[in-house]
Amino acid sequence: xxxxxxxxxxxxxxxxxxxxxxxxxxxxxxxxxxxxxxxxxxxxxxxxxxxxxxxxxxxxxxxxxxxxxxxxxxxxxxxxxxxxxxxxxxxxxxxxxxxxxxxxxxxxxxxxxxxxxxxxxxxxxxxxxxxxxxxxxxxxxxxxxxxxxxxxxxxxxxxxxxxxxxxxxxxxxxxxxxxxxxxxxxxxxxxxxxxxxxxxxxxxxxxxxxxxxxxxxxxxxxxxxxxxxxxxxxxxxxxxxxxxxxxxxxxxxxxxxxxxxxxxxxxxxxxxxxxxxxxxxxxxxxxxxxxxxxxxxxxxxxxxxxxxxxxxxxxxxxxxxxxxxxxxxxxxxxxxxxxxxxxxxxxxxxxxxxxxxxxxxxxxxxxxxxxxxxxxxxxxxxxxxxxxxxxxxxxxxxxxxxxxxxxxxxxxxxxxxxxxxxxxxxxxxxxxxxxxxxxxxxxxxxxxxxxxxxxxxxxxxxxxxxxxxxxxxxxxxxxxxxxxxxxxxxxxxxxxxxxxxxxxx
Numbered sequence: 370x371x372x373x374x375x376x377x378x379x380x381x382x383x384x385x386x387x388x389x390x391x392x393x394x395x396x397x398x399x400x401x402x403x404x405x406x407x408x409x410x411x412x413x414x415x416x417x418x419x420x421x422x423x424x425x426x427x428x429x430x431x432x433x434x435x436x437x438x439x440x441x442x443x444x445x446x447x448x449x450x451x452x453x454x455x456x457x458x459x460x461x462x463x464x465x466x467x468x469x470x471x472x473x474x475x476x477x478x479x480x481x482x483x484x485x486x487x488x489x490x491x492x493x494x495x496x497x498x499x500x501x502x503x504x505x506x507x508x509x510x511x512x513x514x515x516x517x518x519x520x521x522x523x524x525x526x527x528x529x530x531x532x533x534x535x536x537x538x539x540x541x542x543x544x545x546x547x548x549x550x551x552x553x554x555x556x557x558x559x560x561x562x563x564x565x566x567x568x569x570x571x572x573x574x575x576x577x578x579x580x581x582x583x584x585x586x587x588x589x590x591x592x593x594x595x596x597x598x599x600x601x602x603x604x605x606x607x608x609x610x611x612x613x614x615x616x617x618x619x620x621x622x623x624x625x626x627x628x629x630x631x632x633x634x635x636x637x638x639x640x641x642x643x644x645x646x647x648x649x650x651x652x653x654x655x656x657x658x659x660x661x662x663x664x665x666x667x668x669x670x671x672x673x674x675x676x677x678x679x680x681x682x683x684x685x686x687x688x689x690x691x692x693x694x695x696x697x698x699x700x701x702x703x704x705x706x707x708x709x710x711x712x713x714x715x716x717x718x719x720x721x722x723x724x725x726x727x728x729x730x731x732x733x734x735x736x737x738x739x740x741x742x743x744x745x746x747x748x749x750x751x752x753x754x755x756x757x758x759x760x761x762x763x764x765x766x767x768x769x770x771x772x773x774x775x776x777x778x779x780x781x782x783x784x785x786x787x788x789x790x791x792x793x794x795x796x797x798x799x800x801x802x803x804x805x806x807x808x809x810x811x812x813x814x815x816x817x818x819x820x821x822x823x824x825x826x827x828x829x830x831x832x833x834x835x836x837x838x839x840x841x842x843x844x845x846x847x848x849x850x851x852x853x854x855x856x857x858x859x860x861x862x863x864x865x866x867x868x869x870x871x872x873x874x
Contacts, residue, residue, distance in 0.1 A: 385579025387524035389504050391572040394532020395565050396497055401636035405777045411555050413791050414482045420781020422487040427774030429491050437502040438760040439608045449584040451503035455577035458500035463566040465492035470562025500573050509743040510587045519673045522739040526669050530662040541655035551651055553793050608760045617833045618745050624827030625738050631820035633776015638813050645798045646809055648711040664728020672736040681737045682831035688734025693821035695727035700814040744838045751841050783812045
C-alpha cells in the first residue's frame with residue numbers, strides 16, 4: 370500500500386514546535402543565572418555544597434537523559450513516540466521548579482539547604498528531561514533535508530533565546546529591581562519561581578498540542594518494542610554503547626559537553642562579575658543580560674546561510690572561538706590595567722557592544738551542533754539499521770545540563786577557594802576585599818579560556834561533511850527501495866519515514 374500523502378512542514382508547525390523550547394530556555398537560564406547566587410550569596414550555603422548539589426543532579430541526568438531517549442524511541446501509543454512524554458512533563462516540571470526557588474522556612478542550616486537544593490534540582494531536571502529529550506528528538510523527525518533541519522533548529526533556538534530574554538526581563542525588570550531590594554532580597558525569589566514555572570508548563574503543552582497533527586507522519590517503533598523498566602535500562606546501556614561506537618558522535622558530544630561547562634561557568638559567575646567586578650547598577654545589568662540573547666536572535670537566521678558555504682562543524686568551531694574571545698577580552702584587559710575604571714560610562718558601553726557581538730557569533734555554534742546531531746542519527750541508521758534520534762538527543766540534553774551542573778560545580782568550588790564572602794550584607798564591591806575581587810576575575814577569565822581550548826580541540830575532530838551526509842541519505846534511500854528483497858535473517862526493517870518514502874517514489 371502506498372504511503373499517505375504527507376502535508377508540507379508549514380511555518381505554523383515549525384513555530385508550534387519551536388515554542389516548546391521556551392520552557393527549556395526559561396529553565397536553563399533561570400537555573401544557570403540565579404540558583405548558585407541565591408543559595409550561596411543570599412541563603413548562605415557554601416559554594417562547594419551548592420555546586421555539589423548541582424553536580425549530583427548531573428549524575429542522575431546521566432541515567433535519565435539516555436533513558437528518556439531510549440524509551441521514547443521505542444514507545445508505541447496512539448499519540449506516537451514523543452508526544453505522551455511532552456504532555457506528561459508539564460505539571461511536574463512547574464511544581465518542582467517553584468519549590469526550587471521557595472524552600473520552606475524550616476529549611477535552614479548548611480545540610481538542610483544542601484538536601485533541599487539537591488532534591489529539587491534533581492526533580493526539575495528529571496521533569497525537564499521527560500519533556501526536552503522527546504521534544505528535540507521530534508525536531509529531527511520533522512524533516513530529512515540537510516538545510517531544512519537547520520531551519521527547524523534555528524526556530525527552536527530562537528524560542529530558547531526568547532525564553533532566556535523572558536527570564537532576564539522578569540528577573541531584573543520586575544522581581545529583582547533596586548526598589549524591591551535587588552538580587553540580594555530573599556522574598557523576591559518565590560514569586561519569580563512561580564511565574565517561570567507557569568510559563569514553562571504553558572509553552573510545553575502548547576508545543577505538544579500544536580504538533581500533534583504530525584504524529585501519523587513520524588517514525589513508528591519496531592513491533593513489540595515496549596518493555597519493562599529493567600529491560601528498558603538494559604536497552605539504554607546497549608543503545609548508549611552503540612552510540613558511543615560512533616566516532617563522529619564521540620567527538621561532538623565531548624566538545625559540546627566541555628563547551629556547556631564553559632558556558633555554565635560564565636552564567637554562574639555573571640551576577641558576581643556584574644555586581645562586584647564591574648560594579649554595575651541593576652538597570653545596566655538588565656541591559657547586559659538582554660543584549661546577549663538579542664544578538665543571538667539576530668544571528669540565528671544567518672546560520673542556514675553560513676551552512677551553504679561552510680560545513681556545520683567549522684561553524685561550531687568558529688562560534689565557540691568567538692564566544693571565548695568576546696567573553697575573555699574585557700576581563701583580561703581589566704586584570705592588565707588596560708580597561709577603563711569602574712564608574713566610567715565606557716565600561717558599560719564596551720561590555721554592551723562586546724556582549725552583542727558575542728551573541729551574534731556564538732549562536733552559530735548552538736544551532737549548528739543541534740543540526741549536526743540529526744545528521745549523526747542518519748549515519749547511525751546506515752551503520753546499525755536502527756533509527757535512534759532519542760538516544761543522541763538525550764546525550765545532547767545531558768551535555769546542555771552541564772551548564773548548570775558541572776559549570777556551577779566548578780564555579781561554587783572556585784568561590785570557596787578564593788574565600789568569597791557570603792550573606793545579604795555583601796551588597797557592593799566595597800564590602801569585598803580588593804584582592805578577592807581580583808581573584809574573582811582570575812577565576813572567571815583564564816579558567817574559562819582553558820575550557821574553550823579543550824572544546825575546540827574536540828570539535829575539530831568531527832568529520833561528517835555535507836558531501837558525506839548526502840551520500841548517507843542516498844544509501845539509506847537505496848536500502849529502503851530494496852527492503853522488500855532482503856533475504857531472511859536481515860536486520861529488522863525500520864518503519865519508513867513517510868516524507869522520505871514519498872521522496873523516493
